[in-house]
Amino acid sequence: MSNKIKAMLIIFAGIILVGIGVFASYLLIQRFQAQQGPEIVQEEVVKTDVVAVTRDLFLGDTLGAADLEVISVPVEVVPRNAVTTVEDAVGKFIKTDMVQGEMLLTHNLADPTNKNGDLSFILADDHVLFAFSPADLMTQEDIVQRGDIVDIFATFQKEIEQEDEIDPQTGEPVEPETRTFTLDTFQRIDVTALVVDIIEEEEGGGGAELLPGQTAEGDPVQNVNIRAYLLALSPQDALILKHMKDTGAVFDIVLRAPTSTLEFELTPVTEEFIIEFYGLDILP
Numbered sequence: 001m002s003n004k005i006k007a008m009l010i011i012f013a014g015i016i017l018v019g020i021g022v023f024a025s026y027l028l029i030q031r032f033q034a035q036q037g038p039e040i041v042q043e044e045v046v047k048t049d050v051v052a053v054t055r056d057l058f059l060g061d062t063l064g065a066a067d068l069e070v071i072s073v074p075v076e077v078v079p080r081n082a083v084t085t086v087e088d089a090v091g092k093f094i095k096t097d098m099v100q101g102e103m104l105l106t107h108n109l110a111d112p113t114n115k116n117g118d119l120s121f122i123l124a125d126d127h128v129l130f131a132f133s134p135a136d137l138m139t140q141e142d143i144v145q146r147g148d149i150v151d152i153f154a155t156f157q158k159e160i161e162q163e164d165e166i167d168p169q170t171g172e173p174v175e176p177e178t179r180t181f182t183l184d185t186f187q188r189i190d191v192t193a194l195v196v197d198i199i200e201e202e203e204g205g206g207g208a209e210l211l212p213g214q215t216a217e218g219d220p221v222q223n224v225n226i227r228a229y230l231l232a233l234s235p236q237d238a239l240i241l242k243h244m245k246d247t248g249a250v251f252d253i254v255l256r257a258p259t260s261t262l263e264f265e266l267t268p269v270t271e272e273f274i275i276e277f278y279g280l281d282i283l284p
Contacts, residue, residue, distance in 0.1 A: 047072040050103050051083040057098045060192075062147075063089050068104070081106045123232055129192065130238045133228040134251035142224045148191045149256040151264075152241075155182040156249035183268035185244060188256065192232045197225040229253075 052071050057063075068086045083089050083104040092109045123129060134152070138144055159176040166173060233241065245251070267273065275281050 046075045048075050048078055049084060050078055051086055051089055052101055052103050053098050055100050057094055059095065059097055060093055062093045063091065063109075065090050073103070078103070079105060083109070123192075126234060127232045128235050128238050130231045130233050130241060131195065131228040132231050132241065132245075132251075134253055136252040138253045138255065139226050139229075142226060144191060144194075144226075144229065144253055144255060146191055146193050149258060149260060150189050150191060151184055151254045151256065152186045152189060153182065153252045153254060154185045154244055154249045155180065156244060156247065157181075179270060181268055181270055184264065184266050185241065185251075186233075186237060187263060188260070189231055189233070191229050193230040194226055195228040195230065197227060 049070050049072055051068050053063075054067055054069050057067065061067075065086060068089055070086065083106060089104055089109060094108050095110050096108060098104075098108065132152075133139075144150060157178050157180050159178050161176050162174040
């Protein structure tokens with residue numbers, strides 16, 4: 001075989017080998033693309049601002065600015081009644097327990113100044129809301145506030161039947177004796193809310209230098225008139241308080257420390273108690 005024929009065979013074999021290599025590369029590329037799947041197109045996520053709580057909150061808690069933050073979330077996960085500004089929630093209280101990071105919705109909120117019954121949402125199932133107006137000095141001075149813990153003292157008169165129905169000396173029927181009792185009717189009652197009238201006067205009474213609580217001359221002065229306390233009570237306790245109120249009892253509220261958990265053991269005070277306690281029976 002001549003050298004020319006050998007050269008042609010070598011060239012032909014090389015062309016065949018190159019073709020095989022190109023075809024093999026094409027098959028490998030096709031298999032790799034099939035394994036990778038179609039190219040994923042990243043779509044832009046549209047977000048919006050909503051208000052979320054910064055800590056765990058419980059039914060009846062009042063929202064402050066520190067309890068709220070604005071976060072950005074995808075539009076598709078935001079309910080239509082989501083709260084979008086902190087100002088819309090500050091000062092209101094919540095109708096349900098909430099966990100940190102949870103979005104705030106308008107139906108989670110109740111307005112303390114609203115008269116549409118929002119207060120009922122912060123009641124336990126076994127309690128009722130009782131409007132109580134004692135007209136005592138603590139109330140007149142606007143000392144008790146929403147969330148305070150108080151005790152309720154009462155003084156009332158009660159007719160006591162005598163053991164002897166007939167007076168042995170006169171033979172006349174013995175009249176019932178009217179006695180006065182002072183006792184603690186309820187202890188550790190939470191003040192759920194207040195019903196108040198806010199009266200704004202034209203001018204304050206301050207001078208050049210003002211003491212704490214004074215206002216400068218010409219500044220409006222707000223006087224708060226507490227009409228009633230709203231108390232969450234069991235139905236039986238509410239009936240007792242209503243009965244005592246309707247029968248003319250005189251009430252006084254005493255304020256407890258916010259951390260107080262004690263149950264005081266108190267003795268009802270009567271005329272005999274005062275005489276014995278102060279030793280009046282031994283006076284000449």
